[in-house]
Amino acid sequence: MKHAISAALALALSTAVAAPVLAHGFSKPQHGGIVTTSGETLFELVAKPTGVQLYVIDDDEPVSAAAMTATLNTSVGGKMQSVALKPATGNRFDGPAMKLKPGAKVAVMVINKATKVRMGGTFVIK
Amino acid sequence: MPKFKSFVLAALLAGFASQAADAHAVWFAQRARQTALIYGIGADDLDAVKRFSFIEKITGYDADYQPFAASARIAGPIVLVDADQQPTLLSVVFFNGVWSRVDGEFVTGGRDKNPKATLAEKNYKYSVSIMGPLSTPIPVLADQVLQIVPAGPIPDQHGAKLTYRVLFKGKPVSGAKVINDLINDPDQKPLVSGADGTVTMEVRNQGLNVIQAVYNGPSDDAKQYDRIENTATLTFTLAHAPE
Numbered sequence: 001m002k003h004a005i006s007a008a009l010a011l012a013l014s015t016a017v018a019a020p021v022l023a024h025g026f027s028k029p030q031h032g033g034i035v036t037t038s039g040e041t042l043f044e045l046v047a048k049p050t051g052v053q054l055y056v057i058d059d060d061e062p063v064s065a066a067a068m069t070a071t072l073n074t075s076v077g078g079k080m081q082s083v084a085l086k087p088a089t090g091n092r093f094d095g096p097a098m099k100l101k102p103g104a105k106v107a108v109m110v111i112n113k114a115t116k117v118r119m120g121g122t123f124v125i126k
Numbered sequence: 127m128p129k130f131k132s133f134v135l136a137a138l139l140a141g142f143a144s145q146a147a148d149a150h151a152v153w154f155a156q157r158a159r160q161t162a163l164i165y166g167i168g169a170d171d172l173d174a175v176k177r178f179s180f181i182e183k184i185t186g187y188d189a190d191y192q193p194f195a196a197s198a199r200i201a202g203p204i205v206l207v208d209a210d211q212q213p214t215l216l217s218v219v220f221f222n223g224v225w226s227r228v229d230g231e232f233v234t235g236g237r238d239k240n241p242k243a244t245l246a247e248k249n250y251k252y253s254v255s256i257m258g259p260l261s262t263p264i265p266v267l268a269d270q271v272l273q274i275v276p277a278g279p280i281p282d283q284h285g286a287k288l289t290y291r292v293l294f295k296g297k298p299v300s301g302a303k304v305i306n307d308l309i310n311d312p313d314q315k316p317l318v319s320g321a322d323g324t325v326t327m328e329v330r331n332q333g334l335n336v337i338q339a340v341y342n343g344p345s346d347d348a349k350q351y352d353r354i355e356n357t358a359t360l361t362f363t364l365a366h367a368p369e
Contacts, residue, residue, distance in 0.1 A: 027368060038159075039156070039159055041159065071210065071211060073188060073211045073212070074189075075188070075189055075190050078190065080188050080190065080192055082211065103261070105189040105214075105258065105259060105261070107188065107189065107211055107212035107213075107214070107258060108212060109209070109210060109211050109212045111210075116208065117159070117160065118159075118160060118161075118208065118209075119159060120211075120212030120213075120257075121212060122189070122212055122214070122258040122259055124259055
């Protein structure tokens, strides 16, 4: 019994020890895109010829795209263009292809439909 | 309806009668990842909900400094800001009422209500928050009667010097009193802006910086108050090192 308790305690502690390491683990792109962070929220933008993808990780947890709205805003030829993304699988949102030149800024806003909690950031295209 | 609003405003202001009006400011800060409008001074994060009706206007600005709609809402004990796109700048205009100094204390109302006042003033508070990367200098924002703008790039590290320019009605103004850390050092001796409106100060925090300027402009109703006290803040955040 004592061994069982010790084993359970050790397991619990190993989880606790692992948590702080994971707490700031996601700062790099997971899908080959570019990232911007706001606090513990990480946004990753993947621009493909066929469309853009946005991935959102909040506090180390992938968000549920289905529960959110996501919008990208960028200036094109001096005019602000707003693109509403569609929820895809998991924490991914999809949108149409965007021509993003180096130096362009892309503002992202993700809003939880139920709680109205907002998460935002700005990508700077390199 | 305007009479009712005036009555509500007067009633709310009466509740704050014992507080000095001039020391406080408004600014934006993050609360639980959300953008909140703070009314306070130093570590005093005061009751912004009570003062919700004092908020005249909140505006978001995109990367090209084009304005877009933003709004305030009460969320429990705090006031949050809603915008449908991530702002590069966020601004607020906040009318803090008319105050008079009577027997050494500030009380609400102008000279009609307080004929023995030694000073009567109207109070407006303004704030601009930098929330995204800047590519060009911050322009004059039309509704910010008093505005602080950085006169150069914002450094990455605290301890560096930064020059700020104080604008009154869009023009550099001398005589504005400026402090560089309203939250952590609100009682510091202010620097006074020169003829070109500038002051140069250390950026104090590797985190949120709230710069405050106070400038007294002429009265627009001399029978009621002697001056209009304008208080502006500029906020920006220096990122911490990667963890």
